[in-house]
Amino acid sequence: MSDNHVYLDYSATTYIKPEVLAAMRPYLDTYFGNPSSIYALARITEQAIGQSREQVAAALNAAKNEIYFTGGGSEADNWALKGVAFANKQWGNHIITTKIEHHAILHTCEFLAQHGFEITYLPVDSEGLVDVDSLRQAITAKTILVSIMFANNEIGTIQPIAAIGKLCREKGIYFHTDAVQAVGHVPIDVQAMNIDLLSLAGHKFYGPKGVGALYIRKGVKIDNLIHGGGQERGKRAGTENIAGIVGLGQALELATTDIETENQRLTRLRDKLIAGLTAIPHSRLNGPVGAKRLPGNVNVCFRFIEGESMLLLLDSVGVSASSGSACTAGSLEPSHVLLAIGLTHEIAHGSLRLTLGAGTTEQDVDYVLEVLPGIVRKLRNMSPLWKEFLNKGGTKL
């Protein structure tokens, strides 16, 4: 790694902020009591968990007893879908989601399909947006649950969540949103938005990994996730990850306080990066512009090259980034999100995701804009597709 280290993969995970780590630390050694015990040492940890639950509830405009801690975002997603599906199957077996969800949703839906549920995967438009009218048309008498992500982890699209929530409430259908990319980054109000269930994860907003939460609106019928002791009101048994829970609450409170100033700062850096990258010939921005896009998300395709090769060359000059295409079991499948917004396999393969966060500076953005045009040129010079394109009369510009 070179001296320059530029981390631009905040959507994959974040570091833990020093204030958050400081809040967590005493609960790893000094205050280690089991919250279910009755002595003073236990009351301290029990209160710490209660405080974190209040912090999470406040950030979402929920009630404290509607927050259930989990072992991360994927667990919250699995619980929401399976828990609601199995608990409500006497009312119907139809679930509606989208083609661009995280695999924690899509693979859970595939599992539910093997157990008698019917899944509708709504398409999205070229910017990754769900059309509320097509959701309305997809609802049947058997629909029990709609699960639509708040913001997309690859292309940053923010869905019209309030309109979706309103429709689901009118129809009497449960509405879950995977808000793992949105919580701590864009304002959320579960009451105003008519959200029944919402997933979040600590490590996407400068908290620890392996801890998350599911908001379950009071009155929602859902199966318990882990059977055992009485923790999380009997719904998710097991001695609590106290330090993790404390860190999650602390991180979310911090993120919520900073949300507006940080959004403005990141939006400006994001748009500078987008402008510079899309000035490279034969490139295109994936996802929307402006307020419909997560403040820290940049996703650009460069024709005639492979995203993976770009990542390796970026890594060699100290830039940590990600590509839209996930490498599954050795075979390179282009991203399901990029295919859903209408990209061809060839173009989807040349995608680059740069996600900005708290540690990102103007110099980081300038550095990427300095090194990337050369990387693209170098890779194109080695690309048979590029040669073919030029031979057919294509222009370098």
Ligand SMILES: *Cc1c(COP(=O)(O)O)cnc(C)c1O
């Ligand atoms: C990261 C992420 C998840 C998974 O969260 P984990 O805490 O890694 O399990 C789920 N959904 C979205 C949209 C994500 O970005």
